[in-house]
Amino acid sequence: MSGTDAPQETAQETWDHDRIMAAVEKMFAMGETAPREARDPINQPMINNWLEAMGETDPRYSDGIAPPAMAQVWTMYGLDPTRPADDPLHGTMQIFDAAGFKSVLGTNCDQTYLRDVKVGEQISITTRLESVVGPKVTGVGEGYFVSTLNTWWVAKKNEQGGEEREAVATMLFRVLKFKPAQRKPRVDKTKLVRPQMNRDTAYFWEGTKAGELRLQKCNACGELRHPPGPMCPTCHTADRGYVVASGRGTVFSFLVHHAPQLPGKELPITLALIELEEGLRMVGEVQGNRENIAIGAPVRVVFEQIDDDLTLAQWEVTA
CATH class of the missing domain: 2.40.50.840 (OB fold (Dihydrolipoamide Acetyltransferase, E2P))
Structure with a gap:
C-alpha cells in the first residue's frame, strides 16, 4: 500500500478502529524503505549556515566535522510537496486523514548519534513505521500516536573490498493524529x-x-x-x-x-x-x-x- 493508495473518506464510508488498524498493518508490512540519498554530500557551507543559525561556536565543526544534531538536515525534503510512494509517515497520515483524524500534533523526537560524520560523506536515510497506538483521549481530542524510526547511513568499504552501510544516527519521531475535541470555549x-x-x-x-x-x-x-x-x-x-x-x-x-x-x-x-x-x-x-x-x-x-x-x-x- 502506498501513500497514494489510502482510501478517501466519503459521506457513505465510516472508519472504525478495526478498519483503521487493518489499513495500518499494510504500512507495517512494507517494512523499511529503500535508502534515499541526501541531495548533496555533507559540505562545509551548509554546516557554516547551521552553526550561524544556531549560535554554535565549537571549533570542531569549522574543520570538517558535522554537528550531530544536523542529522535530519541532510535528508530533509525540499519545497516540492511530493513524497515517495513508500514514505510510511506520509502514507499513515493519509489513512488517518481518510478516517477523519485530520489534525496533527508533534509530541516528541528522540535522536541517537552513533558516530560523527565528516565533510564529503554521502548520507542516505531509511524509514519504517515503528508503532501506532490508540485510540487515546487527550486534552486536544481523541487520536492515535504514530511513531516512525529514521536511520541515517554512510556507505563504507568492508574487509572484502565490497561496500556496506554503516548506521550513523537514528531518530524516533512521534506525532498525535487526532480529531479536535468538540468544544467552543467562550473567547474574550x-x-x-x-x-x-x-x-x-x-x-x-x-x-x-x-x-x-x-x-x-x-x-x-x-x-x-x-x-x-x-x-x-x-x-x-x-x-x-x-x-x-x-x-x-x-x-x-x-x-x-x-x-x-x-x-x-x-x-x-x-x-x-x-x-x-x-x-x-x-x-x-x-x-x-x-x-x-x-x-x-x-x-x-x-x-x-x-x-x-x-x-x-x-x-x-x-x-
Missing part, C-alpha cells in the same frame, strides 16, 4: 497577547486604527521595510516615514493552528506569510473559510477592531 478577544507598541511601531498601529496598512519607508533612500525598526538597514539613517500599502498580496506560506489554546482566539486559526504587492512579506491571520487558502492565493487586508486601543490587520482570500 480583548485577552489576546497584545503586540508590542513603541515609537518604532506607533505609525503602524495608528494606521490600522485608521483603516490603512502602513509600511515603513526610509526618507533618505526610499527603502521599504517590515517589520519596522529605528534605522534603515540599507543606508543606516534614522530618517523614517511610511507609505500606505495597497493592502493586496498573495499567500507565500501558511499553517492552521489547532492547539494549544491561545488567549483571545477561537481555534483553529490560519496564520499566513503574505507577500505584499510592494515586495515585502508580513505575517497575519487569515479570516473566513480555510478551504479557500492555498499558496499563491490572492488576499486583501481587512481590519478587526479589538478595543479602543487595538485594531489588527488581518487577511481574507479574494478568489
Whole structure:
C-alpha cells in the first residue's frame, strides 16, 4: 500500500478502529524503505549556515566535522510537496486523514548519534513505521500516536573490498493524529497577547486604527521595510516615514493552528506569510473559510477592531 493508495473518506464510508488498524498493518508490512540519498554530500557551507543559525561556536565543526544534531538536515525534503510512494509517515497520515483524524500534533523526537560524520560523506536515510497506538483521549481530542524510526547511513568499504552501510544516527519521531475535541470555549478577544507598541511601531498601529496598512519607508533612500525598526538597514539613517500599502498580496506560506489554546482566539486559526504587492512579506491571520487558502492565493487586508486601543490587520482570500 502506498501513500497514494489510502482510501478517501466519503459521506457513505465510516472508519472504525478495526478498519483503521487493518489499513495500518499494510504500512507495517512494507517494512523499511529503500535508502534515499541526501541531495548533496555533507559540505562545509551548509554546516557554516547551521552553526550561524544556531549560535554554535565549537571549533570542531569549522574543520570538517558535522554537528550531530544536523542529522535530519541532510535528508530533509525540499519545497516540492511530493513524497515517495513508500514514505510510511506520509502514507499513515493519509489513512488517518481518510478516517477523519485530520489534525496533527508533534509530541516528541528522540535522536541517537552513533558516530560523527565528516565533510564529503554521502548520507542516505531509511524509514519504517515503528508503532501506532490508540485510540487515546487527550486534552486536544481523541487520536492515535504514530511513531516512525529514521536511520541515517554512510556507505563504507568492508574487509572484502565490497561496500556496506554503516548506521550513523537514528531518530524516533512521534506525532498525535487526532480529531479536535468538540468544544467552543467562550473567547474574550480583548485577552489576546497584545503586540508590542513603541515609537518604532506607533505609525503602524495608528494606521490600522485608521483603516490603512502602513509600511515603513526610509526618507533618505526610499527603502521599504517590515517589520519596522529605528534605522534603515540599507543606508543606516534614522530618517523614517511610511507609505500606505495597497493592502493586496498573495499567500507565500501558511499553517492552521489547532492547539494549544491561545488567549483571545477561537481555534483553529490560519496564520499566513503574505507577500505584499510592494515586495515585502508580513505575517497575519487569515479570516473566513480555510478551504479557500492555498499558496499563491490572492488576499486583501481587512481590519478587526479589538478595543479602543487595538485594531489588527488581518487577511481574507479574494478568489
